[in-house]
Amino acid sequence: MKSVYFPVHADVQLHLVINIIIGCIVFVTVAARLAARHWLGTGIGLDDILIVASLPLCYSLLGIQGAFSRLGSGHSIEEVAVNVPIILPLTFAFQLLYLLALGLIKTSILCFYRRVFVSVRTIISVKVMYIVVAVWALSHSLAVVFICRPVQFQWDLTAQNGKCGDQIKLFQSIITTNILTDAAIMILPIHTVLHLSMRKTEKVAVIACFLIGMLCIVAAILRLYYVTNVDIRGNLTATMPITVFLAAFEPNLAVLCASIPQLRPCYTRYRQNRVTKKSSQGSSGIPDVHKESNNSSRKQRNIAVELDTIHMLEHDIEDKRNASENGDASSLGGGASERNVTPAFDEEDRMKPTTWNVRRS
Numbered sequence: 590m591k592s593v594y595f596p597v598h599a600d601v602q603l604h605l606v607i608n609i610i611i612g613c614i615v616f617v618t619v620a621a622r623l624a625a626r627h628w629l630g631t632g633i634g635l636d637d638i639l640i641v642a643s644l645p646l647c648y649s650l651l652g653i654q655g656a657f658s659r660l661g662s663g664h665s666i667e668e669v670a671v672n673v674p675i676i677l678p679l680t681f682a683f684q685l686l687y688l689l690a691l692g693l694i695k696t697s698i699l700c701f702y703r704r705v706f707v708s709v710r711t712i713i714s715v716k717v718m719y720i721v722v723a724v725w726a727l728s729h730s731l732a733v734v735f736i737c738r739p740v741q742f743q744w745d746l747t748a749q750n751g752k753c754g755d756q757i758k759l760f761q762s763i764i765t766t767n768i769l770t771d772a773a774i775m776i777l778p779i780h781t782v783l784h785l786s787m788r789k790t791e792k793v794a795v796i797a798c799f800l801i802g803m804l805c806i807v808a809a810i811l812r813l814y815y816v817t818n819v820d821i822r823g824n825l826t827a828t829m830p831i832t833v834f835l836a837a838f839e840p841n842l843a844v845l846c847a848s849i850p851q852l853r854p855c856y857t858r859y860r861q862n863r864v865t866k867k868s869s870q871g872s873s874g875i876p877d878v879h880k881e882s883n884n885s886s887r888k889q890r891n892i893a894v895e896l897d898t899i900h901m902l903e904h905d906i907e908d909k910r911n912a913s914e915n916g917d918a919s920s921l922g923g924g925a926s927e928r929n930v931t932p933a934f935d936e937e938d939r940m941k942p943t944t945w946n947v948r949r950s
Contacts, residue, residue: 593671598663604834605658608651611841619644619844622851634704639697640844646690647844650837653683657833661826669826676826678744683836684733690840691767692726698774698802698847711781718774725770729763756821764813768806775802798850805846808839 597605619640626633660676661669669676699722703715736759737743742751782795812835819828 591671592660592675593669594659595661595664595669595672597658598830601658601663601830604830605655608654608834608837608841611838611845612648612651615644615647615841615844615848618848618852622848625852634700636697636700636704639693639700640847643690643693643697643840643844646686646693647837647840649686650683650690650840653679653686654833654837657826657829662833663827663830665827666824673746674744677746680825680829681733681743683833685730687836687840688726688730688733688763691843692722694840694843694847695722695770695774701847701851702778706778706781708781711778714777718770718777721773722770725766729759729766732759732762753822757817757819760816760819761813764809764816768809768813771802771806771809775800775806801846801849802843805839805843808835808842811835812839 622640623633623637626637656679657676660672660679666673696719699715699718702711706712706715734740736756737751737753739748739751742748742753745751778799779796782792782799785792785795812832815831815835819825819832
């Protein structure tokens with residue numbers, strides 16, 4: 590099947606450049622995420638595997654966007670009629686890749702929640718969302734495939750007795766439910782985070798990491814607005830540029846938003862190491878017993894709260910709750926501090942002597 594390449598419009602070229610830049614940033618961010626897992630010694634989880642699996646799909650969307658730009662995106666359908674037999678099957682594949690990519694990314698985020706949170710409320714919510722995301726991706730994928738009869742009428746306009754349902758309404762359904770599931774996934778951990786033993790500033794920082802996904806919702810809302818202007822059967826190529834751009838942009842942005850929170854423990858560990866290094870050096874070169882004592886205490890408490898150890902904080906809260914109910918404070922056997930995770934302390938609290946006993950091996 591022979592194709593003819595057309596000049597790329599300035600706006601279409603800009604859209605492609607933006608997505609290429611985002612794609613490069615995504616690659617670096619995911620690589621940093623995997624490196625962080627190795628550095629922190631937490632190992633590669635299912636959430637990481639799913640994110641990596643989504644990358645080929647995201648880049649395939651980018652590749653199709655690039656193909657559209659040369660095949661006539663932005664030009665009238667009459668002008669690029671020779672390329673329609675290529676554009677239509679690419680459009681069909683584009684929709685399925687979009688759904689599969691977002692399905693993997695949403696599931697990856699849920700797997701991350703399942704790994705770091707242990708509260709019953711959160712676990713049940715995550716399991717429910719597993720089902721919701723699976724049903725969302727599968728049902729809309731089937732709808733995309735079978736909205737036309739026969740199926741090949743989506744890419745072969747010469748098929749006999751070809752007929753399609755309202756594809757614009759289908760796109761609106763996909764985008765609207767995508768927004769709703771994204772919102773549900775973002776707010777899912779907030780209740781748990783609010784009840785962790787952390788300073789308010791730390792809570793705000795963690796919640797902000799989870800709410801980065803709001804950017805994906807903004808992109809989806811914009812796409813919902815522009816998709817109503819697409820004329821699939823009348824003038825597809827002239828009306829598709831902005832929706833194709835946003836559809837390729839959104840999954841890459843979702844991967845970015847899902848990976849950025851994973852890098853926070855690296856920053857926390859880096860900052861803690863710098864503080865430890867500075868505090869271990871006396872201004873006159875003479876060891877400062879008080880500073881060394883405080884430094885040792887900091888190491889034992891691991892003041893920095895990392896996302897990968899939120900579940901330990903939750904265990905500590907649960908231990909304290911059980912001890913309170915049993916009236917036996919000694920049953921705690923140590924809190925989160927002895928699990929190498931504690932809530933953040935004010936500077937005055939750090940200076941107070943502790944009564945904790947740390948066994949040295």
